[in-house]
Amino acid sequence: MERSILVIGAGVAGLAAAWSARRRGAQVTVISAGVGETALAGGAVDDVPWEQVERAARLLGGDLPAGDLAPAARQFAAELGLWDVPQGAAARIATVAGRIRPARGRDRALLDLGPLRRTRVLIPRAARGAWDADALAAALSDEPFARARGLRFLPIDAPVLRFDDERRIADGDLAARHDDPARLSWLLDRLHQALDAAGGAGAILLGPWLGARAPRAEALSARLGVPVGEALFGAGSPAGLRFEAARDALLAAIGATHRHGRVRAVSAVSAGGDGHVGPGDPGDGVLVHVDGEDVPLAADAVILAIGGLAGGGVAYAPPAHRAGPDLPARGAVPFALSIAAPVTLGDARGPLGVVSSMHGPELDVAAWPRGDRPGALEAVGVRCDGVRAAPGILAAGAAIAGRARTVLDAVTTGLRAGAEA
Ligand SMILES: Cc1cc2nc3c(=O)[nH]c(=O)nc-3n(C[C@H](O)[C@H](O)[C@H](O)COP(=O)(O)OP(=O)(O)OC[C@H]3O[C@@H](n4cnc5c(N)ncnc54)[C@H](O)[C@@H]3O)c2cc1C
Incomplete structure (x- = not known):
């Protein structure tokens, strides 16, 4: 039986992942909530x-x-x-x-x-x-x-x-x-x-x-x-429209299903069917919960190609955002994945730590790249071993922590995720 792969995100990383998984004979569905970074960028391919x-x-x-x-x-x-x-x-x-x-x-x-x-x-x-x-x-x-x-x-x-x-x-x-x-x-x-x-x-x-x-x-x-x-x-050039037209044509040509939907959560299901996958567990499959749909989608593996901060995959969520009229209750990790999933967020240095400031990191100091140090806003993403984030869950493109935020890097990790899924 064909392996079934769900790709979340229809930017260039999701497209490359879908193409690569189809080449290996998998049945592929791409689900996406709409525009991401690829559709906003101007057409330079770095x-x-x-x-x-x-x-x-x-x-x-x-x-x-x-x-x-x-x-x-x-x-x-x-x-x-x-x-x-x-x-x-x-x-x-x-x-x-x-x-x-x-x-x-x-x-x-x-x-x-x-x-x-x-x-x-x-x-x-x-x-x-x-x-x-x-x-x-x-x-x-x-x-x-x-x-x-x-x-x-x-x-x-x-x-x-x-x-x-x-x-x-x-x-x-x-x-x-x-x-x-x-x-x-x-x-x-x-x-x-x-x-x-x-x-x-x-x-x-x-x-x-x-x-x-x-x-x-x-x-x-x-x-x-x-x-x-x-x-x-x-930002926002017609190059994005041309990408979307070329993407839709390629997905149709390779026989991948493409549908609209915002994914709320991804959970792995183990061989025991108890909904819990421990470290090292090969995992049996995944369930993907889509906003407004009662029945989750099931697949053998899922590829998170949901983009970084600009693409909607990662949300900036400093503790101050959760404060009422008073100070926030405690410090917290200032970023969150926009999907609930059993994966870890990190940046180029490792897993994210709780910031000491109640207001989150000093963005004017840490946000932008300096010399060879990538900016925090770009570097945050899913921690992976290569493209593997958790059993049955892979990631690609700007969703991955610490990688260059470029079109060809997204192609590289997308192709790899599609091959390994
Ligand atoms: C303004 C701008 C200019 C850029 N300029 C360049 C450049 O000159 N050269 C270069 O090489 N790179 C450039 N980049 C970077 C490059 O475009 C990105 O690194 C690359 O496109 C990332 O692709 P991606 O597929 O990983 O993510 P994205 O293209 O962001 O795709 C993410 C996808 O996930 C979907 N998604 C997110 N959350 C959900 C959810 N919960 N449920 C379902 N779908 C979801 C989104 O709708 C979208 O389809 C630029 C980026 C921007 C924003």
Whole structure:
């Protein structure tokens, strides 16, 4: 009989886990409460935090070679069809904040500046909040990478907005309009004219507007004969919509069931059927309790791919939150898993201790990364031995304590959890 695996969470870690478990013949159900970190991120695909890569490159005086993806991760990325993760070389992407930063890979809608040398990159002006082509061009031209490669960014007048409401609608709505082939052809004509007027260029950089159901930049570039792509937008970009569309297509293609629901609790059931699993007990299976449903879902194993603090898997719960009009009754661990489960929370150093302050940790000191020390907000998660959290319970992605909060790290642990479940 097929093993049954329940994956909680439909971010990139849950998707990788589902894909990997299906490849091994398991029957897979993915249950998710909605948007997590993957759907909020901008489309950069990193293995380690890019600031670390940048620091190391500066120290060594040149770009670092990018490590090859493991074969399973490469296969997964190919089937997802959303990213370009070049072998051997990192991509270079421009952010809307005016930085040029390395990335191990990118959503195919983002412009890769890596291959460009001694050329001009045109940035069309558009009357939209958060898009200032003049300021962006000045900031990007001043970046060390641009100066070293002889890249100049030029703001230009090109009518890339077609209708008046496009000055105000959300990036996702504007991106969705470019899913329409007729609208993409309209944009193509405008970019052709802009290129002619500017006397040619090496690339064109646009806002995060090039497709909501799929990245449209490559089709546009092929027809224009010049690379066109998006700048990276920090949080809430259409890259999240493109991920969700690619995810749903992949889950359907591999025959995994995908359903909506908020999981309240996970419990392991032992061979004795007494609902209690002791340490070392292999466990017989798990029960998953979903909000608003009386009958729990049963499976051979569950994978917690519920994200960290940003994705909803971990909640910030300092003792002060439980205080009434007076002081809290006692100090307490200031984080809680958002699901009741027989697992331990920790960070990179070990299990979490009770903080001495009634108000929780000093977030302004401990929350953010400093040097090589990860910030507390990012490091907290489920303590695991590899990806194993408890008998019958595995974890993947940003739900795991102390791992890098990146897309490719979530893929790595997702693939492993799916294989071991
Ligand atoms: C704004 C932002 C920018 C980022 N930028 C980058 C970047 O540039 N490069 C990079 O590599 N990484 C970036 N990251 C980090 C990266 O996106 C995450 O590390 C990765 O996507 C985590 O994936 P995940 O699947 O583990 O978690 P998530 O994507 O958070 O998925 C968690 C899933 O669990 C579900 N869930 C949670 N609780 C429950 C419950 N009780 N019941 C059912 N479902 C539940 C959620 O609905 C969601 O589907 C960024 C993250 C954010 C938030």
